[in-house]
Every structure is written in structure tokens, then in C-alpha cells.
Amino acid sequence: MEIPSISGLYELVIAATAESESVLIQYWQQFGFTVGESGTLNAKGANQLYGINSGLRSLRLYNQVTDRSLLRLMIWEKAINEGLGLTPLKAVGSRWGTSLSLDVFNIANHAEDAIAAGLPVYYVPPQRNLINRSESFEPFIQANPCVHEMVLIQPLTRQVLFERHDYTIPNSGIVNQDSHFKGSEFVHVGLIVECEHEKLDFYDQVLGLHRAVNNCESKYDEASRRILELKGPENGEQMLNYYFTAPLPSTTEQPKIRSGNIEVFRFEGSLPNKLSYSRPGCLGVCLYTMKVRHIESYHQRVSSSEATEVTQVYENEFGEKSFSFVAPDGYFWTLLE
Template identity: 35%
Template sequence: MISGIFENCIGSEQTQSALQYWAELGYREVQRGHLPAETAHTLYGHASNLTSIRLQNGNSADHGLVRVMVWEQPRNAGLQKSHPFVIGSRWFASLVQDIYAVADAFNDDNANGGDWIVTEPIRGIEFIGQPGTNFYQRFTGVREFFVIGSETRQAFFQRYNYTRPGYGVIDPTSPLGVSEGTHSSIVTADHDTVAFYTDVFGLVPANNTRKRSGYQNSATRQILMLEEGNEFLLSSFSSPKTDVGVLQIYTPLYSTPNKLEFAQPGALGVSLFTYQVEDVQAFRDRVSRSNARSVTPILSNEFNEPSFGLVAPDEMTWIIVGHEA
């Protein structure tokens, strides 16, 4: 059985500064490993010596981790400051305790030499909740914002007047009060390819799957930096075993640059997501019979776990990691 999104993988050239950044968001190192260039080329499609550091937020060991992948020779500079809605874009989201405290940290850094794109925290009710109508019938929903840095693309959200137990757990030791990754997003060119994730991966579509949205929603417009006329389709999928580690797939309904080559393993920044499965050989057999391509043999990854790679019909690369039940 497949997990929710297991790891959000970040290509990096700055090991210490990367670890310092993620520590502020509540992540600690739990594993470190290496791969020679030849094995990295077979598994990840990029020939470079690799050192990876697995980071865990609190006790969340089965979803929403971060893997910092330090390539001796990176493939390219990654997505950098490109728009969230370029084809191939990836990002992930986390629950926060105080949305303004997190936004202030980025804005204060910008005021003193930092280099972040930060949207303003804004209330949203598009997919859950209701607007506040008076002092007694208060707003139910989230307030969220988006951050783009040279090596990360993230959304942060805070809940108001409702709870989802287990969907985002904020460890009390997290300096900025940030949870593990709760859901991860990709941007693809053809929304018809989303069937691969149910038919082959075995993910479960959300009840509100295949929604159309965009600029007309004021919160979505500001968070995702949309211009007039920009609309998209959105489908969401979760694992059969958990509703955390959700995959969200966006497809713009307008022309936008294709940046797939900058969001592949070996690139800097957010460049890969992984899943865990309980029977990696059976899962690989299933993928091999599908319309996925570039399915690799099962190899030991840098953490000595059986893993294989594939390219889905939407051209996104995935790594599957074996996990004993």
C-alpha cells in the first residue's frame, strides 16, 4: 500500500545554511547517506556524487519529511524565482501556529538583505469554511501565504475556528511553530493524465476533485500570484491509508512557460517528491505494466532502502521507497 507524500526533496549547494533554515521550521536530521555518481544516474537520472540528509518534523515519520539532496555537480539552478504556475512547478504546504509570526520572519529577513518572494497572508474559504458575517458568526477557514526562495517554494496556512486532527502536527519545539508537510503540489500541462495516480498509484481522489478556479477567487489570486484571466483545474489525492501527505495537481488553462527540466532530480530547489510502499517489487511490477516511462531497476538509495524511479505520463519524476510494514 502506498503512503501519502513521504518526502519533499530539495536540491541544495549550501548544506549548512539549508539545515539552519529547516531547523527554524522544526526539522531535525534523522539520516544521512551517500551515492556515487553511477548509482545516482541510474536511480535519479543525474550523474553526480550525492549526499542526502533526511529531516523529520516532530514525530511525523511517515509523511511530510524533507530530504536535502546535495549534488556535487547539480543538473541546473532549479526553478529559482519562476512563477508558481509554470509547468513542472512543485511546492508543499505546512500548518503554522501563528501565520503572521512566520510571515514576519521572511519579511524581516528581506528588509535586511534576504531574497524572498512573500505574498501577504490572506483569508481563504474556497475549499473549506464560510465567511464571517458578524461578531457571533465568525470566519471559518484558513489564512495562508506563499514563499519562493532560491531553494524552496512553500505555502503556510493557519486554521481559524475548525480543526483537522492529525492533518498537520506542530511540535512544541519548532522555533517558528511550523508542522510537517501536509500536502504537496505539482503543475502539469494535461489534466487528463491525473488518472495515472488513481489507476496505477492507487491514490484516492478527494470528494471535491477536479475543481476549476483561478483569478476570480480573491484569496487564490493573491496567494498564487495570478493575473486576470488565469484559471486552472485542481485535483487532490490522498493515500488509502492516510489523509495526510495529500497530492494536489494543478493544470493552468492558459499559456505558461514549461520549466520541467528545472524541477527534476539533480536540480536545485524543490525538485522531487517520494512515496513509500510496503511491497516495492509488486509496486514496480504494477508501474512497469502502465504507461509510465523510464522505470528504473530497484536499487539501494543513499539510505540503504530499496527504491526505484519513474516518469509519470504528466512528465513528473517520482521515486518510490520500499518500507517494511
């Protein structure tokens, strides 16, 4: 069986200050994450790999799954800016993690109480999306597959949370039942781009990800409009959807849906550009990483592509071979082995 050489999402990375570190750890523990290994880089090493002339200490957090969909906290001695902050999802440079919860309405209650207390929160209440419902659906008789999906943005965190009803996907959203909010790993992460369609070829043709959804016009149902604040095509706004997953092993078995995917929304129109607030050194959600085999081969492929700011291969704060680059769509990435 051929083993895929790239993981899909390995880590969602959040940068924080030393003062906010303990609060942030406590927050993610409520969603089921546990602190694992730690590591450091001096200013020279951080500048070589991430382009930031500052000392760095990082923590890696896990939630049930240990080979993908992890969370890394970067603690910089000197951050370069405040990051995305309370910017809504619909902005170029916007990043977020999407997770399953068995208790979305409890999270919503906390969000509403936080807003009432004057805390900085951007919040979209749970919206219901139907899943392949037939026109002949009979309430109380047939299964009613749907999700309730909500947005929760705080100065250092950007989350979409959803709860499934009447259906399950075993390898996509493995919930930590002992956590307060009964949360899972990141099922997928999101990107908002405003670039030519061809720029996104980089993700499958260079990195080798599998393109599961390609240039698909997204449906403008009420839930989608609320979550992403869509105006709709009648106002000249078009949104297209792409979905990238890790390549599957060469096998005759039925492929399994799993977490760690990358969802890209491409807008045709003018959006706020926040890319300079969405890269290492910025506070909050600032980076995604992917794990690869034969990193030198990947470095050669990326260096020969339209990617820019390609670093050499260095050891990261965990002692892993790594290199960074800016993809043709403008997003900063790090690959590690």
C-alpha cells in the same frame, strides 16, 4: 483490516550544495524539523536511480510525524542546474510544500525584512480564505473558521504556509510547539500541470492513490488570485483542481483526514515550462517520493503504464529498495519500500 500499499507523500526533496547545507538545516529547524538518518550513493548508484552522474549524500529530516510528509536534503557533488529558483508557483514543473504554522504573521515579518535587506525572496503576503461561512454569520458571536495563507519562495525553498482560525484538523498539521515558527509537517505538496485530463489517471489507476477531488473548477476568489497569480476565466484562463490522498484502510471507522496529500492544479493555457529544473540533480525543490509495499509489483505496474524513464529497482542512499520514473504529466517521482 487491509493495509494500504502506498503512503501518499513520503518525502519532499530539496537539493543543495555543500556550502548551503548547514544554513538550510538551520532554516528548517526553525520550522520544527530535526535531522535524522543520513546516507550516500556513489556516482554510478546515483546515475542508476536518479539519472545524475554525481556522488550524493542525503539527510532525512522529521517534524513530529515519522511515517509521511518528511523532508530529504540531497547534497550533490555536481548539481546540473540552479533549479526553480524564484519562479512563481504558476509554472509547469512548479513544486512546493504546504505546512501549518501557528505564527504565519511572524514568518511574514521575516519575509518582509529579508526583502528590505536585499535577499532573494519571492513573497505573497498572508491572504484570508473563509471556510464554509454561512450567510447568517454574526461577528463576535459565532465561530469564524478561516485560514491566512502565504507564499514564501527562496532560491532553495518553496513554501505555502497557512494558519487556521476557529477550527482544527487533528491529524493534518501536527505542530512542533518548540520551533521558532511553530511549524508542522507538510500537509500537502503541490504540482502545476498543463496536460490532458486523462494523463492524471495515472495517479489513481496505476499508483492506487485515492482521488478526493477530481477536475474541479477552482474558485477565483481574491485570495486564490493572489496566491497563484490567476488572471481569471474572464481572461481565458481556466484552472482545475485535483487532490490525491493515500488510500484508507478497509475499516468501518470514520476516515480521518491526515497529512501527506498531493494537490494538482491543471491549467488550460500557456505557462512557462520548468520541468527540466524540477527533477533530481537540480537545486531546490526537485522531487517527491512515496513509500510502497511490494515494490516489485509497483515496478511492474509502472513499467506497463505510460510512464517513461522507468529505472530498475536499486537501493537508494538509505539502503531502501527504490525505483524512479517520469509520470505521464512530466514529473519525476521515486518510489521506495
